[in-house]
Amino acid sequence: MTGKNNAAYMTAIRRFEMKEIPVPEPEKGELLVKIKYIGICGSDAHFWDSGMRKGKYFDLPFLLGHEFSAEVVKTGPDVKEFRPGDRITFEPQITCGVCEFCKSGRYNICPNVIFPSVPPYDGALRNYMTIPAANAYKLPDNMSMIQGALIEPLAVGLSAAEKGEVKLGKTVTLLGAGPIGLTTLLACKAMGASRIIVSDLQQSRGEMALKLGATDFINASEQDAVAEILRLTDGKGTDVVFETAGSSQTAAITSDLVKRGGLIVLVGNINTETRYRFMDLMYKEAQIRPIYRYRNNFRMAIDAVAGGLIPIEQIVTRIYPFSEVQQAYTDSIENQKDVIKILIEME
Ligand SMILES: [Zn+2]
Ligand SMILES: [Zn+2]
Structure with a gap:
């Protein structure tokens, strides 16, 4: 039994x-799912605010949204692992499976990827949609649907922490405490980082970071972040520096903050040119490592949350009903002081 399928189209x-x-109708290998909670990603907000992808206007109407939990309503032919009533989360990278990148397990850089909510592929801001069963992950019974909707942004944070080789005793700096900065923080903490220094321009985000386990917060609108971080680390910097703000200003200071022999991980989407002194990196023999989304870690993310290692639901600051999707997206852009991670509850 299904109800109405209302879809929130971006029309302008x-x-x-x-x-x-x-x-x-679910086709071969597909599931029909009913969406329960859906997050607003930085990319969704950017598309909604600009109407552009990679500097070009995309076609409207369009459906945003890719971070969700859902219930399986019906299975298509040849689906064996799922049945109606299963609670799931969705990995939105629908890849070709046959290119050299897919075949070597690096499917996040598959050139043929379909990523619902990235134009031209419609996303999930609707009650019902079909998805490949291969992209669905069952949620354990002790996991809430709210937690389930946050697995995708957590996968980004885990991917960043892995790339930074964070382990017991490492010191890290996080430049940016938005949703992805916070999931990276939670991942670093779960992996054993002993010191987590966070810098952001918003005091409220810093308070959230401290609540989630940051050891130090620097409000970069009031203090010189570089001087302060060097002061806190006896002039050495930290083993790992994460750029999660997506800003060329923060990217430019990463070489000052990284310790000798350390790692810089680029997580935020830095779209503008960055002035960078590469010689500083060479003196330190530090490395820059970008990540692109995530791969092979949804199950790990689910297990870490279900096992109580990562209280992912704590990053949610507000939940809006589907009928208030217009307000939810507006707040995600205009009210960054008060809202960090927003979820929409579908009816
Ligand atoms: Zn996302
Ligand atoms: Zn591929």
Whole structure:
């Protein structure tokens, strides 16, 4: 039994319109799912605010949203691992499986990827959608649907911490305490980082970071972040520096903050040119490592949350009903002081 399938189409910049669309039939290897909670990702907010992807306007109407938990309603032919009633989360990278990158397990850089919510592929801001069963992960009974909707951004944080080789006793700096900065913080803490220094321009984000386990917070709108971080580390810097703000200003200071022989991990989307003194890196023999989304770690993310190692639900600052999706997206852009991670509860 299915109900109405309402979809929140982006019809213009910063504008949603609700439209009822047919409930799709799951094809071979697919699941029909009913979405329960769906997050607003930085990329969703960017598309909604600009109408652009990679500097070009994309076609409207369009559906955003890719971070969700859902319930399986119906399974298509040849689906054996799922049945109606299963609670799931979704890994949104639908890849070809046959290119050299997919075949070597690095499917996050598959050139043929379909990523729902990245134009031109419609996302999940609707009651019902079909997804490949291969991209669904069952949630354990002790995991909430709210936690389930946060597995995707957590996968980014885990991917960053892994790339930074964070382990017991390491010291880290996080430049940016938005949702991805916070999931990276939680991942670093779970992996044993002993000192986690966070810098952001917003005091409220710093308070959240401290609540989640940061050892130090620097409000970069009031203090010189570089001087302060060097002071806190006896002039040495930290083993790992994460750029999670997606800003060329913070990217530019990473070479000052990294310890000799350390690692810099680029996590945020830095779209503008960055002035960088590469010689500083060479003196220290430090490395820059970018990550692109995540791969092979959804099960780890689910187990870490279900096992109580990562209280991921704590990053949520507000939950809006689906009928208030317009307000939810507006707040995610205009009210960054008060809202960090927003979820939308579907009816
Ligand atoms: Zn996301
Ligand atoms: Zn591929």
